[in-house]
Amino acid sequence: MSRFIVMDIxxxxxxxxxxxxxxxxxxxxxxTKWDGKQYTLVSRYALRYSLLHSSEFPLAKGNxxxxxxxxxxxxxxxxxxxxxxxxxxEILKYPEFDLFGFLVTNTxxxxxxxxxxxISHAISMTPFxxxxxxxxxxxxxRRALEAGVTDKMDINLFTKxxxxxxxxxxxxxxxxxxxxxxVYTTDEKDVEILKKILNGKEEGEVIxxxxxxxxxxxxxxxxxxxxxxxxxxxxxxFEIFYKLSEEERKKRIEIFLxxxxxxxxxxxxxxxxxxxxxxxVGVYKDKPYLTxxxxxxxxxxxxxxxxxxxxxxxxDGKKISRxxxxxxxxKKPVFEVFLKNTGADAEExxxxxxxxxxxxxxxxxxxxxVFSKVKVFYDPSVEVRIK
Numbered sequence: 001m002s003r004f005i006v007m008d009i010x011x012x013x014x015x016x017x018x019x020x021x022x023x024x025x026x027x028x029x030x031x032t033k034w035d036g037k038q039y040t041l042v043s044r045y046a047l048r049y050s051l052l053h054s055s056e057f058p059l060a061k062g063n064x065x066x067x068x069x070x071x072x073x074x075x076x077x078x079x080x081x082x083x084x085x086x087x088x089x090e091i092l093k094y095p096e097f098d099l100f101g102f103l104v105t106n107t108x109x110x111x112x113x114x115x116x117x118x119i120s121h122a123i124s125m126t127p128f129x130x131x132x133x134x135x136x137x138x139x140x141x142r143r144a145l146e147a148g149v150t151d152k153m154d155i156n157l158f159t160k161x162x163x164x165x166x167x168x169x170x171x172x173x174x175x176x177x178x179x180x181x182x183v184y185t186t187d188e189k190d191v192e193i194l195k196k197i198l199n200g201k202e203e204g205e206v207i208x209x210x211x212x213x214x215x216x217x218x219x220x221x222x223x224x225x226x227x228x229x230x231x232x233x234x235x236x237x238f239e240i241f242y243k244l245s246e247e248e249r250k251k252r253i254e255i256f257l258x259x260x261x262x263x264x265x266x267x268x269x270x271x272x273x274x275x276x277x278x279x280x281v282g283v284y285k286d287k288p289y290l291t292x293x294x295x296x297x298x299x300x301x302x303x304x305x306x307x308x309x310x311x312x313x314x315x316d317g318k319k320i321s322r323x324x325x326x327x328x329x330x331k332k333p334v335f336e337v338f339l340k341n342t343g344a345d346a347e348e349x350x351x352x353x354x355x356x357x358x359x360x361x362x363x364x365x366x367x368x369x370v371f372s373k374v375k376v377f378y379d380p381s382v383e384v385r386i387k
Contacts, residue, residue, distance in 0.1 A: 003175035003361050004289040005253075007260065010125070010278040010296060010335065014164035016267055017042040026160035030128060031121070040163045042122035046265070047169065048100055050274065051119075055259035057095040058211035064094070068106050083107050086183045087193040089206040089218050092242050095252055098179060108186045109237075116177035117256070122169035125298045131162045160268075166277065166333070170293050171260065175361055178253055179244030184237060191222055191238045206242075219243045250362060257358060261351055276349065278335050278384060279377040283361040286370045295338040300331045335384045342374045346384055349377035 017040075021027040029041040052059060064085065069077035081102050085091040092098055101115035136157040144150050185191065198204040203221040210216060219242070226237035244252070263274040280292045311322045337346075347353060357375050378384040 001176065002284075002286055004282075004284045005171075005173040005175060005257075005358060005361055006282040006284070006289050006291055007171045008168070008280040008291055008293045008296065009171065009260070009276045010166055010168050010298075011122075011263070011274045011276055012164075012166050013042070013265070013272050013274055015160070015162050015270070016040075016122075016167075016265055016272060016274075017046045018160070018267065024156075024158040026158060028128070028161040028163060031123065033123075037127040039126075040124040040128050040165075040167075042167060042169070044119040044121050044169075047119050047122060047263075050263055050265040051256070051259050052096055052100075054263050055095075056255050057259075060094045060096060061211065066106075078103075078105060080104050080106075083190075084193065086111055087185065087190040087240065088197060089194065089220050089242055090208055091183075092179065092181055092218050092244060093208040093210050093216060095256070098181070098252065099256060107184075107190075109184055111183045113181060114177075116174040118170075118172040118174075120170045120293075122167040124163060125166040125168055128161075128163050132159050133162050134159050166298055167274075168293060168296060170291050172289065172291075173253060173256070175249075175253065179249035181242045183240050183242075185240070186237055188238070191240070194220060194222055194240060216248055217245055219245075254355060254358075257355065258351065261349075261354065275379075276377070277379045277382050278337075279349065279354075280337065280339070280344070280374065281354070281357060281377060282372060282374045283358065284372045285361065287372045290372075290374075292337070292339065292374075297336040297338070299334045299336050333382060335378075335382060336387055337376060337384060338387050339374065339376070340387070344374040344376055344386065346376035346378055346386055348380055353377070 015028060017029045019027045019029045029043060030038045031041045032038050060081075064081060065079050066082045067077040067079055081091060081094075081097060081104055083104055083106055086104060086107065091102070097113065099115065099117045101113040103112045104110065134157070136155045138153075138155055141150075141153050141155045145153055194206075195202065197206055198220065202223065203219070206218045206220050208216050208218055221241045223239055224236045225239045261275060263276075265272050265274055278296070280296070282290060282292075284290075309324045311324055313320045313322070354377055357373075360371075360373055376384060376386060
């Protein structure tokens with residue numbers, strides 16, 4: 001059985017992800033598309049960081065990690081979760097590892113988790129025109145001069161690129177993988193860690209206390225999948241399977257989805273709201289999921305506004321009023337969404353409506369029904385046309 005939640009999202013933002021740059025020039029991350037023009041980019045890693053910090057999830061503390069150093073790698077090493085977290089079940093109490101995966105290299109065999117939540121880069125929907133902002137700390141330098149810290153106005157000057165526009169990205173949630181994890185080991189000592197928690201049994205419940213003080217129940221099961229008998233290897237291979245309850249899995253996904261709706265990011269001291277202006281949401285069961293990112297077109301149209309102004313004058317002692325009409329033309333963004341044969345309709349976005357639609361994916365699937373449903377949610381500040 002497979003279940004997916006797919007969200008193609010458009011948001012409005014400004015200067016959200018800077019590259020390494022050179023000297024005193026701060027450069028935005030950019031990518032060149034098929035038309036030869038450059039578009040600004042917000043990396044999937046930046047979005048993941050902002051999603052974790054926008055959510056209610058307690059983040060793993062620093063003592064949860066270890067730095068695995070390889071021979072010949074100098075002083076640097078790979079930061080990764082401590083191996084014991086895999087064998088006492090505690091890895092599942094951290095949503096960041098559950099939703100976005102991990103790699104642990106210092107176990108035999110190496111253990112990794114493929115991310116159940118896939119995020120694409122967010123790409124601007126309009127080209128970058130190399131707007132930039134020239135900056136300097138004049139006030140700080142002047143105060144330092146007046147205080148005698150320096151004997152001249154030594155101003156730190158720099159230039160940073162700016163781009164304010166609509167961005168577009170996609171999130172895919174593999175519902176079946178959230179809250180479920182399999183790890184492997186060839187060391188019986190690792191297996192004994194879990195068996196001790198399970199009072200010598202090979203399966204049972206593990207009670208975990210989360211960073212915010214809550215308790216969650218995790219079902220755990222150990223089995224030997226490859227015996228050492230008749231082989232030259234020192235030991236067999238053991239498989240350990242963990243599973244959160246269905247209720248806890250639903251709760252974890254719902255918290256993540258709320259973070260998507262309320263996404264925010266702060267870069268260089270500038271706060272930005274990345275809440276969706278437009279979302280195409282699909283829920284799928286036992287069907288290949290689709291993305292409609294390439295079906296969203298940012299168009300524009302001229303809007304004519306009629307303004308009436310009353311002018312008063314006086315002639316021969318009489319007041320005369322005249323009405324003057326002025327016509328102003330302005331452009332406004334219009335999103336055209338091509339969803340032919342999907343049966344999708346559109347409605348104004350709200351947390352209640354969005355989560356209600358997502359609940360479709362939690363239905364009773366014992367009867368084997370296959371389905372896919374698509375819906376468009378939009379912010380009232382934009383105009384959406386389904387074609």
